[in-house]
Amino acid sequence: MSRWWPALTAQGLGWILAMFIVRELEPAWQGTVLEAGLAGAWAALLSHRLREPAWRSPMQFAFSVALYAGQHSVVPPPLWAGAFAISMLLFGGGLTGRRAPLYLTQARAVDALLACIPENLDGVCLDVGAGLGSFLLQVAPLRPRLTFRGIERAPLTALLGDLRCRLRACGRIGLGDLWHADLSEASVVYAFLSPEAMEALWTKAVQEMRTDTWLVVNAFAVPGQTPERSERYGDGESEVVYAYRLPGPGRAAGRADPAGARPADAAMGSRRSSAPR
Ligand SMILES: C[S@@+](CC[C@H](N)C(=O)[O-])C[C@H]1O[C@@H](n2cnc3c(N)ncnc32)[C@H](O)[C@@H]1O
Numbered sequence: 001m002s003r004w005w006p007a008l009t010a011q012g013l014g015w016i017l018a019m020f021i022v023r024e025l026e027p028a029w030q031g032t033v034l035e036a037g038l039a040g041a042w043a044a045l046l047s048h049r050l051r052e053p054a055w056r057s058p059m060q061f062a063f064s065v066a067l068y069a070g071q072h073s074v075v076p077p078p079l080w081a082g083a084f085a086i087s088m089l090l091f092g093g094g095l096t097g098r099r100a101p102l103y104l105t106q107a108r109a110v111d112a113l114l115a116c117i118p119e120n121l122d123g124v125c126l127d128v129g130a131g132l133g134s135f136l137l138q139v140a141p142l143r144p145r146l147t148f149r150g151i152e153r154a155p156l157t158a159l160l161g162d163l164r165c166r167l168r169a170c171g172r173i174g175l176g177d178l179w180h181a182d183l184s185e186a187s188v189v190y191a192f193l194s195p196e197a198m199e200a201l202w203t204k205a206v207q208e209m210r211t212d213t214w215l216v217v218n219a220f221a222v223p224g225q226t227p228e229r230s231e232r233y234g235d236g237e238s239e240v241v242y243a244y245r246l247p248g249p250g251r252a253a254g255r256a257d258p259a260g261a262r263p264a265d266a267a268m269g270s271r272r273s274s275a276p277r
Helices: 005-025 033-049 056-071 077-094 107-116 134-142 155-167 195-208 263-270
Strands: 123-128 146-152 172-175 186-191 214-218 229-232 240-245
Touching (some): 077 155, 107 134, 134 155
Parallel strands (some): 123 146, 186 214
């Protein structure tokens, strides 16, 4: 089933509820921005109740208000078109396929990342879905033996990220689709994507990466695989970095984790496991 239905349901029900409430209790709000704000508040709440990702609630609110602004010509049409184009160039990378929107590797994840990226490793570290370069900028100075590169699908994001990384000599980010990237040269692939992407990424990494190279992932564990190491960097369920050692092309796809360890369980188990060397 399409994943759009919860978003549409929240937005549609939000407007129905707002229009009903305004008609019954506050007719003076009809057709005003207050009615749109009420619809947005309902849509945000419903989005949360439908277990949509947290970032969708503010988007639902903004969408209702934007609908009002669009209808009442508050914003001139060329401005809408410009804002839409810029949004697509910045955030478009996460809209299709295995949806991985733009959010950034946080500074507090850096220690966990360093614990998962062996210090004595040479070669290329590739950030697949590099965004604005937050991973490269924070980790490249601390792992000088590695050459850092990134690949990013959203054009404006790739351009800005590449500029930031080049200015601080932290590697390069190229425009492209990670699913068409060649991972065979990488000693480490870093991914901060989405739950939907992890299984396919693992399959791709196993097919292409050399034996004893590393897939390091932020927040979303690979289903059914036991990480060599995992490191927490916060109390949230997804605030974990996982390091998987690759078996090499043509080998078995890693050790299966029969319990299908949830992120938090895996992280706790990992504290007993040894650091990657
Ligand atoms: C969660 S962000 C991570 C950004 C960066 N790695 C960081 O840690 O700060 C995910 C990024 O992956 C990009 N992305 C999603 N699908 C992609 C694909 N198929 N190829 C390349 N980039 C992709 C999105 O545009 C987004 O910028």
